[in-house]
Amino acid sequence: MAGRSRNKRAALSRRHFLKRMGLASAVVGGGTLSACGNSPQAGGRSGEQGENPFKHGVASGDPLSDRVILWTRISSAASGTVAVRYVVAEDAELEERVLEGEAQAHPDRDYTIKIDAAGLDAGTSYYYRFSAEGWDSPVGRTRTAPSGSLDRLRVGVVSCASYAHGYFNAYRRLADRSDIDVVLHLGDYIYEYGTGQYGEVREYQPAAEILTLEDYRTRHGYYRLDTDLQEVHRQHPFITVWDDHETADNSWRDGASNHTEGDEGVWAQRKAWGIQAYYEWLPIREVEAGRPERIYRSFRYGDLADFVMLDTRLIARDEQAGLLEASSINDQARELLGSEQRGFLNSALADSGVAWKILGQQVMFGQLRIPSLPELSVLTGLPIPVLEALLRSLPIVGTGGLIINTDQWDGYRAERARVFDMIEALALDNVVVLTGDIHTSWGMDLTPDPANPLVYNPLNGNGSLGTEFVCTSVTSPGLEAAQRLVPLLKLLNPHMKYVDLAQKGYLLLDITQERVQGEWWYVDTVLEPSDAEFLGAAYAVASGSRHLVESESATEPRDSAAALAP
Structure with a gap:
């Protein structure tokens, strides 16, 4: 991180991955104008x-x-x-x-x-x-969750709004859509850095990195002066979960890569302050009295969808593995959800009565490996103890190919396998995972072994257990310079159907009993206010298919929506 000397652990997070590939784009400074002031309404x-x-x-x-x-x-x-x-x-x-x-x-x-x-x-x-x-x-506008029989839902999905990297045009475009039932925010609602430390388009208040309760409160308040953020909140109800930047970059249960106890105080206190300010400033209901760190919860929308919101960041995550720690990546004891949250998830998945189970969470669930290879156990037929011993001798490489981001589920392979086991044991057909965090757009089939033709067929989706839509960021920088490598990424990861590494915007979900369609809508710039948006791609999963297929066009807006607040 710029502006501070630190002794950081070498886990390969999203930002570290961008730096390692040498592909992080330079931020074009557009001045230091802030969006202070009152909403027009x-x-x-x-x-x-x-x-x-x-x-x-x-x-x-x-x-x-x-x-x-x-x-x-x-x-x-x-x-x-x-x-x-x-x-x-x-x-x-x-x-x-x-x-x-x-x-x-x-x-x-x-x-x-x-x-x-x-x-x-x-x-x-x-x-x-x-x-x-x-x-x-x-005057605000909101909407309750429906009950009973339901034909259709329209859902906005957003994440990663770095104030310093630009303007929240994506929020304004979502605010303008009158037929949105609810907006899911998957985290990084605020960023903790100081002015000039990560992004240079807009300045922060407070100007320094936020560390104390008053700091976190002030940063939330400064964000909420932004008229585009105000407007999307004014027009639509939100369901939110945090990611890392609501506390500090690359956070986990007992620390963060952007936190040094000698310089920045006790992590447990900083985490508690970040959580307290989050609950104060977000329209969220406390799930468990006296235990604000528990944010995972679920919402039923009639017989059409359960939105199961998870915490893969603060409550149970073990520390991210380093690049040379293949044995740690494959450790069966490593946790991302924790046993209590896994029990909650299993119960939520087992609860019948809806067409779709939609998991809202922070980090990419599907595999991102270069290249993606069949699992080593399939190739060797070795018994597990022998295989585990072999893995310890393989620096960097985990089974199934080269893992390049240990902050996501790739760094917690046993935990992902436990979720796959749940889905298989419950014989679920319609599981959709929604993800933020990585500042880029991805659509993929979810399978335990994507490069193994005996397990998964990328042409028809046989062997897939679900699908994943990764929304891009509102403003935070992605891999713009690597956009030309998208065909290679998809070739090396056959379960990936759509990848965009450059555009900013939001994801629109259109949900019916027959299918879920995800549409990536992009804004033309984040360097200045703009009213323009365009459809980047649309992919759908049909009920029972567990497989993404490209759609010919965007879905039509719903014409029966209530009028926007004046």
């Missing part, structure tokens, strides 16, 4: 005192069939507690009211407010507003 006066306290906008999240979290923050010079009123209505004019009440904004929660608005109808759009200190907030 920033509410207005209802009285005569003070400054507008709603400068961070409104948000909603964690929708259930009868409730949803509503969020805002009181940003004023007031001390002590502040009374905040809220209203929920069926219409944008807030005349057909279904819920009203009052809450208190407290300094110990950084003056953030969360209302678990209950007693709502399933699959229904609502509008809401807060009032405090003589001011009204912007």
Whole structure:
């Protein structure tokens, strides 16, 4: 990391992989303009005192069939507690009211407010507003999860929004889509670096790397001044999970590559502060009282989809293996989810009654190897103890080819095998994995042994156990200079159907009983505000096929969606 001298462990993370390949693009400096200021729909006066306290906008999240979290923050010079009123209505004019009440904004929660608005109808759009200190907030729009029989869902998927690398045009394009049921944010909602340490398009506040609770709060608040981020929150409910940068780069259970205890304090405290600020500033419901580090949870959307949100980062991850630690990569005891979360996942997968099981998580599940080779055990027929001894003598190379990123599931092969075993034991046909983190776009079949023709046929998908859509980043840099190598990557990894290493944007999922289609929508630039977007590719998996096939066109928007908030 620029700007700081560190003694870092040599695990090959996403960023280390980019550096090692010599392909990380230079960031083009576009000035140091920030997106400070109020949204164009920033509410207005209802009285005569003070400054507008709603400068961070409104948000909603964690929708259930009868409730949803509503969020805002009181940003004023007031001390002590502040009374905040809220209203929920069926219409944008807030005349057909279904819920009203009052809450208190407290300094110990950084003056953030969360209302678990209950007693709502399933699959229904609502509008809401807060009032405090003589001011009204912007009007927000949200939607509860549906129940019962369901024909179609439209879901936005985003990750990796480095403020310093550019403008959040992808958020604005998602905000403009009125037919989105929910937005899944797969992590790296904020970045922890200081100004100029990683990206030079926009400056940060605070200017230094964030380390303390106040630092994390300030960084979240600075992000939430961005009008595009405000607008996507204002128009759609979010379901979020964190990745590493909500605390520090390449984090794991007991540390991070971007954390040195001698210089930056105790990791457990820094992690706790990052988690606390995350819960304060995101519209998320605490899953388990007194245990905020547990973020994994699930959401049922009628009989169509379960969204099972996982934590592959903070709660149980063992430290990333180094490049020369093949024996560690193949260690059966290595964990990414942990036994408790695996039990949760098994129960969530076993819970019947929906067409699709959709796993939202952080790091690439499918194999990324150069080249991808059949598993060594298949080639040799050696008994496991002999094979394990042989692996210890193979530096860098794990079974199945050269692993180039030990931060993803490739570095936790036993844990991935346990998930494959779950899917096979439960005889599941329709498992879709959603992934962020890697700043690039990938669509692939999921199979335990992708280069082995006895296990997997890349032409028809026989042997695949599921599919994976990896969304690109909102702004964070990818492998732009390596785009020309995409045909070679796909050749060396036959389970990969789509790869783009350059474009920024978001993933749109269109889900029906018959298929899930993923569409990669890209913006034309992140170096300045822009309204342009274009379809990069569309791939679908038919029910029961467990195999990605390219689609001829994008799906049509749903014409029955409720109007966007004014």
